[in-house]
Amino acid sequence: MFRPKLLFTSLAALALGACSPQDQHAQTSAALAQQVILPTYSRWVEADRQLAKSALAFCSGQTDLEKARADFYSAQKAWAELQPLLVGPLAEGNRAWQVQFWPDKKNLVGRQVEQLVKAQPQIDAAALAKASVVVQGLSAYEYILFDSQIDLADSAQKARYCPLLEAIGARQQSLAEEILARWNNKDGMLEQLSKFPNPRYADSHEAIAELLRVQVTALDTLKKKLGTPLGRLSKGIPQPLQAEAWRSQASLANLGASLASAEALWRGVDDHGLRGLLGSEQQALAERIDAAYAVARQKLEALQPPLDQLLASEQGRQQLNDFYDSLNSVHRLQESDLAKALGVQLGFNANDGD
Structure with a gap:
């Protein structure tokens, strides 16, 4: 067993x-x-x-x-x-x-x-x-x-x-x-992910690179999960039935759970996360990413779900757009600045071409 x-x-x-x-x-x-x-x-x-x-x-x-x-x-x-x-x-x-x-x-x-x-x-x-x-x-x-x-x-x-x-x-x-x-x-x-080299990773840098790629792809997916019903991909026309989990009205709760998990990978336990790989000369970048996560959490916490009701009002859509922009900041900082700082070539992600 x-x-x-x-x-x-x-x-x-x-x-x-x-x-x-x-x-x-x-x-x-x-x-x-x-x-x-x-x-x-x-x-x-x-x-x-x-x-x-x-x-x-x-x-x-x-x-x-x-x-x-x-x-x-x-x-x-x-x-x-x-x-x-x-x-x-x-x-x-x-x-x-x-x-x-x-x-x-x-x-x-x-x-x-x-x-x-x-x-x-x-x-x-x-x-x-x-x-x-x-x-x-x-x-x-x-x-x-x-x-x-x-x-x-x-x-x-x-x-x-x-x-x-x-x-x-x-x-x-x-x-x-x-x-x-x-x-x-x-x-x-x-x-x-713990012993190197192995059949999947030639060295530990390859493992870190894949973890970062997976996280960056996930953050991009979060933007799509919010941007699609918000109309960011359809000329500003809201599409509430294109939201993930729209029937159970759990769309925003799911986004929050994924965002928290992404931040856990960034921080790790006792600072043994991606953040801990940045040197003292890169602390300004670490603090910018910390701040971006904090803003995204605050924007999400300010929302009053369910998503379809927020999409139905101009004020709600503005709040959702603000949250989307905060997700975009988290995504872009890790896709460009963090990847460069860690020496990671991200290449194409799983969402390219969607």
């Missing part, structure tokens, strides 16, 4: 002893892997285990819709926290799409869920794993729990959607556990 906590402890001890005191990049990479990234993946696994239990409990009548939705919010938050940390197996093989499908410009989630429950009314997790990524993850789960056209208080409708709800819960738990196991396995991501 897989025991992640015991394995994590042993590998963490191994990795800490593997870095020479002179290799600050290796120390930082190992510290971020052990103290920031892996704990976030572990929280994601626990949230998805609860989601799977929650689906079974709701569908058997042991809990109500409010509790089912609360467990979904927790799983969605845990996933949002992973966005700036998508390094390794979760960033490969189309797996992230299996967790969440966004953007959904043509309501594929709604249409494909309806097609699936009609074609395979008793679908299970094994069959779901062979289906479209659109219906495997949190976006489809959200559709079932929150769409205005679905009345789960009606026993017939609940019976119609519950097999898929249970299958998604089981599928997400299985996927999350698989990813965590691959992190903790020998030669897995925890070890590869």
